[in-house]
Amino acid sequence: MAEVLEIQEEHHADLLPTPDNGEGGEKTAMNISYGKTMMWYFLLSDAFTFSAFLIAYASIRLAQAWWPNPNLVFKSFPGLGHANAPLAFVSVMTFILILSSVAVVRAVQEGHRMNQKGVMLWMIGGIVGGAMFLGCQAWEWSHLIAEGLRPFYNPFGPDANGITHLVEEHMAVSPGPIAFGALFFGITGFHGFHVFTGVCINIWAFFATANGTFQRRGHYEMIEKVGLYWHFVDLVWVFVFLAFYLM
Amino acid sequence: MSSHLSEEQYQSGVKAVWRATAILSIVTVVEVAVALILGPHLPKLVMNTFYVLASLAKAFFIVGEFMHLKYEKRAFMLSLGVPLVFLVWAIIAFATEGHYWNILNHPK
Numbered sequence: 001m002a003e004v005l006e007i008q009e010e011h012h013a014d015l016l017p018t019p020d021n022g023e024g025g026e027k028t029a030m031n032i033s034y035g036k037t038m039m040w041y042f043l044l045s046d047a048f049t050f051s052a053f054l055i056a057y058a059s060i061r062l063a064q065a066w067w068p069n070p071n072l073v074f075k076s077f078p079g080l081g082h083a084n085a086p087l088a089f090v091s092v093m094t095f096i097l098i099l100s101s102v103a104v105v106r107a108v109q110e111g112h113r114m115n116q117k118g119v120m121l122w123m124i125g126g127i128v129g130g131a132m133f134l135g136c137q138a139w140e141w142s143h144l145i146a147e148g149l150r151p152f153y154n155p156f157g158p159d160a161n162g163i164t165h166l167v168e169e170h171m172a173v174s175p176g177p178i179a180f181g182a183l184f185f186g187i188t189g190f191h192g193f194h195v196f197t198g199v200c201i202n203i204w205a206f207f208a209t210a211n212g213t214f215q216r217r218g219h220y221e222m223i224e225k226v227g228l229y230w231h232f233v234d235l236v237w238v239f240v241f242l243a244f245y246l247m
Numbered sequence: 248m249s250s251h252l253s254e255e256q257y258q259s260g261v262k263a264v265w266r267a268t269a270i271l272s273i274v275t276v277v278e279v280a281v282a283l284i285l286g287p288h289l290p291k292l293v294m295n296t297f298y299v300l301a302s303l304a305k306a307f308f309i310v311g312e313f314m315h316l317k318y319e320k321r322a323f324m325l326s327l328g329v330p331l332v333f334l335v336w337a338i339i340a341f342a343t344e345g346h347y348w349n350i351l352n353h354p355k
Binding site: 030031032037040041044047048051055056058059060061062063064065071086087091094095098099101102105106108109112113224227228231232234235238239241242246247 | 252257260261264265268271272275276278279282283286294295298299302305306309310312313314315319320322323326327330331334337338341342344345346348349352353
């Protein structure tokens with residue numbers, strides 16, 4: 001018995017590529033490392049969570065006779081007061097998130113070249129973009145809350161012609177479909193929570209890079225895994241943007 | 248992914264990323280422009296079809312280029328893509344049910 005164990009141990013030692021912590025390096029049948037495979041399958045499960053929310057949104061919205069027009073709900077821009085700028089601010093937010101995602105792709109590419117300074121520089125870009133997005137979302141939320149939108153109260157109701165109209169005074173019955181607020185805060189909030197955790201993870205990855213952790217390890221696979229999560233946040237925003245602001 | 252890339256591979260990778268960035272930006276600008284200019288004049292169904300197709304195109308570039316899936320093994324792509332087929336059923340089923348509630352609750 002002891003002999004068998006010894007042989008197994010020897011065999012196992014052969015499989016370990018380097019004396020590091022074993023993260024990365026080992027290849028699976030699909031020629032992708034264990035860590036990246038697991039990140040992908042986590043993101044697949046997360047995609048189902050977001051899909052469930054968005055499909056619930058679609059079925060609730062389709063069950064209503066009337067729904068607020070996004071061009072008339074999301075028309076404010078910071079510093080422009082009561083200016084009518086439909087979709088302008090959310091387009092800026094979309095650009096910020098895309099550019100932040102691009103910065104992290106560039107960090108991954110610099111990691112393949114073992115360029116520590118390059119990874120650090122582009123990670124800062126990704127972190128700043130993510131923080132800016134969160135700031136924009138905070139402004140958008142506080143603006144809508146100031147207009148009276150709550151999870152269970154929706155001030156955007158139809159006027160006599162069915163055009164979206166903001167009812168300033170608080171009514172006993174919600175002027176518009178009640179679910180609008182709960183769905184908006186719930187889904188953009190869940191996405192915002194992903195952005196927040198992504199920014200935290202990116203900050204950690206920046207400091208690990210600055211400490212030379214990945215340089216010593218001999219590869220920057222951790223930046224790739226962190227990057228996958230960050231791009232997923234951008235991917236989800238494409239569909240949140242579609243469901244809430246375009247359709 | 249090898250950590251030793253040739254200069255040529257690196258340059259072509261960087262180029263591919265900026266190309267995807269340009270496409271994502273252009274698609275977003277076109278979406279918003281269409282929503283504001285054509286939105287009030289065209290039927291809702293036409294607009295929504297356009298938005299869905301444009302969003303799927305954006306998703307394709309994010310997943311393929313930024314998340315590098317385009318360069319992974321085909322079996323791996325299928326292991327992620329095939330489960331998502333269930334969503335097609337879910338969208339059709341729940342949209343139909345939502346529409347049915349609408350008819351029940353708001354009879355003409």
